[in-house]
Structures are given as C-alpha cells and as structure tokens.
Amino acid sequence: AERNAKYKRILLKLSGEALMGDGEFGIDPKVLDRMALEIGQLVGIGVQVGIVIGGGNLFRGAALQAVGMERVTGDHMGMLATVMNGLALRDSLERSNIRSRVMSAIPMSGVVEHYDRRTAIRYLTSGDVVIFSAGTGNPFFTTDSAACLRGIEIDADAVIKATKVDGVYDKDPVKYPDAVKYDSLSYDDALDQKLGVMDLTAICLVRDHDMPVRVFNMNKVGALLNLVVGGKEGTLIDR
Numbered sequence: 001a002e003r004n005a006k007y008k009r010i011l012l013k014l015s016g017e018a019l020m021g022d023g024e025f026g027i028d029p030k031v032l033d034r035m036a037l038e039i040g041q042l043v044g045i046g047v048q049v050g051i052v053i054g055g056g057n058l059f060r061g062a063a064l065q066a067v068g069m070e071r072v073t074g075d076h077m078g079m080l081a082t083v084m085n086g087l088a089l090r091d092s093l094e095r096s097n098i099r100s101r102v103m104s105a106i107p108m109s110g111v112v113e114h115y116d117r118r119t120a121i122r123y124l125t126s127g128d129v130v131i132f133s134a135g136t137g138n139p140f141f142t143t144d145s146a147a148c149l150r151g152i153e154i155d156a157d158a159v160i161k162a163t164k165v166d167g168v169y170d171k172d173p174v175k176y177p178d179a180v181k182y183d184s185l186s187y188d189d190a191l192d193q194k195l196g197v198m199d200l201t202a203i204c205l206v207r208d209h210d211m212p213v214r215v216f217n218m219n220k221v222g223a224l225l226n227l228v229v230g231g232k233e234g235t236l237i238d239r
C-alpha cells in the first residue's frame, strides 16, 4: 500500500487548541482518540509521521505576559504544556497499538527522550510516530516555527498544518460567510499577515528551504488520509 501515498514522510502540526474539543481548556480524550485513529491510518499505509504539538490549550507565553508574568517564564510554561500534550497523545496512540515516541527539545530525563535528529530519523524509518515536544526549546518562538524547523530537519515531504477550517481564506471564514478559500498560495502571499497562516518566522523558514506546507481541516473525518494520498484538500503553500 506504500506506493499509494504521495508523501512518504510528513511533519504534522497539531495545535494545542485542537485537543480541547468543545472545551475551553485542557485535553478532551475523545478528540485525542479520534486523532490517534487518523494518524494510525497513515502509519497503516506506510507513511512516516512526525508530529509537533502545540500547547495553547494549557498555557501561552504571550497570554501569561498579558496578565503580568515575565515573558520568558511564560514561554517556558508554554513549552512544558506541549510536553504534557505530547504525553497525552502518545498515550492515545499506544492504546491504539501505534508505536510512538515523545522527544523534547528541553531535556527531561526519566519522562521523555531528549530531541536528537538522527535518533528521530531512525525511529521514523522504523515506523514509529515521533512526537516532537517543547517547541524549539527557546522562548519567543511558536510551535508553528518548531513544526517548520523539525519538518526541514527530518527532511519531510511536507509540513501539514491541522486547523479548524478547510484551509487558508482571504478573510476569517467563521466571521465572513463570503470568505474565499485559496487552493494554493505562494510563500510571499502567505507572508501577508492578514491571512494569518502562521507567524512570519515560520513562513520565512519554509520559504528559505522550499518546504511545502499544507493547511487542512482536522475536524473533517478522513481529510488527513485523503491529502496524504494526493487528494485535493485544504491549501497548499509553496513556491
């Protein structure tokens, strides 16, 4: 079945918010289990899956700063939040019999492995899902930037960004029913902040290294598998 996949190795970016489901905070185990199922379908057709997970469902440095906390401390809390999400996702995957590993950009001996690129690639090659947590390990970055960075490092065929809408629109489709979806965009178009695709650091990184990015709707059942086998799904950002 391997030959059916368009992408052999992907870097999937899951936001922390996606894990909340209908809640306002935290992790909805039902949502995680559904994601595990969809990720398992990719593994089932031989796709190597690296995942960068966000932390916005728990803590965000910028939000903590807004209520008076020092930014770097807030960012550290945000990065730790991504490790918690990573552990929860691994738990779901393993319960679905999908072998998975959590690596952290911040060493956390006894809890998760420290990120090492060559080890990560070895795991991916042997079919394990690798969850990259703690972002880039540095404050003032986002997990979108971490996703682009890890995607480039592991030589993924694409960075696949999961969102709550079908792709990138000319304006917010939740607010404006007449919003128009783009099937494709150039990196330079994506740098237009109004479109809000990702932060500029992330887009510059993928642009500099010609890494294609696909934005799709994770709430749409089957969309992830469909795009990995080459279906028209979401918005493609490339040169």
Ligand code: UDP
Pocket (backbone or CB within 6 Å): 014, 015, 016, 017, 053, 054, 055, 056, 057, 059, 060, 061, 062, 074, 075, 076, 077, 078, 079, 081, 082, 134, 135, 136, 137, 138, 139, 140, 141, 142, 143, 144, 146
């Ligand atoms: N963060 C960080 N450095 C990184 C990645 C993340 O400091 O390389 C912190 C930052 O405070 C961020 C939080 O971790 O707000 C959670 O990540 P993010 O907001 O990207 O999560 P998402 O929006 O994907 O849920």
